[in-house]
Amino acid sequence: MAQPVAFLLVSICLFHSLFSFQEEDYYAPTIESIIRNPETEDGVCVFPFWYRSEIFYDCVNFNLKHKWCSLNKTFQGYWKYCALTDYAPCTFPFWYRRMIYWDCTEDGEVFGKRWCSLTPNYNKDHVWKYCI
Numbered sequence: 001m002a003q004p005v006a007f008l009l010v011s012i013c014l015f016h017s018l019f020s021f022q023e024e025d026y027y028a029p030t031i032e033s034i035i036r037n038p039e040t041e042d043g044v045c046v047f048p049f050w051y052r053s054e055i056f057y058d059c060v061n062f063n064l065k066h067k068w069c070s071l072n073k074t075f076q077g078y079w080k081y082c083a084l085t086d087y088a089p090c091t092f093p094f095w096y097r098r099m100i101y102w103d104c105t106e107d108g109e110v111f112g113k114r115w116c117s118l119t120p121n122y123n124k125d126h127v128w129k130y131c132i
């Protein structure tokens with residue numbers, strides 16, 4: 001009786017440690033954590049990046065007032081504040097409805113402002129930004 005239980009416990013521990021090893025938690029920078037995890041000023045943003053099972057296609061501003069980005073495909077505590085040149089660029093060409101676009105477009109924009117897709121397939125990903 002005691003043996004299977006012990007075996008089960010050991011298995012659970014092993015399983016748990018394997019998983020927690022892979023699933024190390026990195027928290028988005030906060031005002032408090034920046035001292036421990038400082039900005040990498042000369043880093044390069046990686047888009048899209050994964051943070052806590054969510055995918056981000058551009059600079060984000062949770063926790064901090066100013067937008068930041070991850071420097072690794074999966075966020076690992078390396079980050080930087082976004083300057084104008086760090087934001088995700090338009091992706092050309094991109095597919096929108098039944099057309100391929102090689103430039104920013106006003107199509108489908110209520111106010112006629114030019115926009116572009118941040119991935120090659122707008123129909124699937126729906127991530128976009130206004131063109132300046």
Ligand SMILES: *[C@@H]1O[C@H](CO)[C@@H](O)[C@H](O)[C@H]1NC(C)=O
Binds near residue numbers: 071072076
């Ligand atoms: C994450 O990005 C930083 C900054 O570019 C780099 O120094 C580090 O080696 C990267 N980590 C991994 C695991 O690739």
